Amino acid sequence: MAEDTESTDAGGRRAPSRLGRLLFGLGLALQASEDFRDMEDTIEYAESAGVPMPDLAAPFASGMMLVGGLGVALWRFPRIATGAVVTFLAAVTPTMHDFWNAEEGSASGERLAFFGNLAMFGAALVFLREAFK
DSSP, X not given: OHHHHTOBOTTSOBOOOHHHHHXXXXXXXXXXXXXXXXXHHHXXXXXXXXXXXXXXXXXXXXXXXXXXXXXXXXXXXXXXXHHHHHHHHHHHHHHHOOGGGSOTTTHHHHHHHHHHHHHHHHHHHHHHHHHTO
């Protein structure tokens, strides 16, 4: 693990934990890849949430999360990668998982997704801060 604390990014700055980056970044990228596997459902879900131009917004957002996640995992262009993840989560979390407006049958699932995204948003903010050190 000593090697992990000495890793640096392309600019020679100390990079955050390799294991943390890999788990967080790959988790985000794999989640985004699931959106691409069934993009029609992803677009339909975005449309049901009132997202403007869901045919463009859903693939763009999923692509941003995929690229951002890979960037975090590999710690390449960390400011851009973590910025993309923070932007995605800041926009998507309250828009797509507004459990306070959800129908009774789906409120529990939306609440769970909201709090999961909130936790990821917190982690993304930590990585964003590290990217600017």
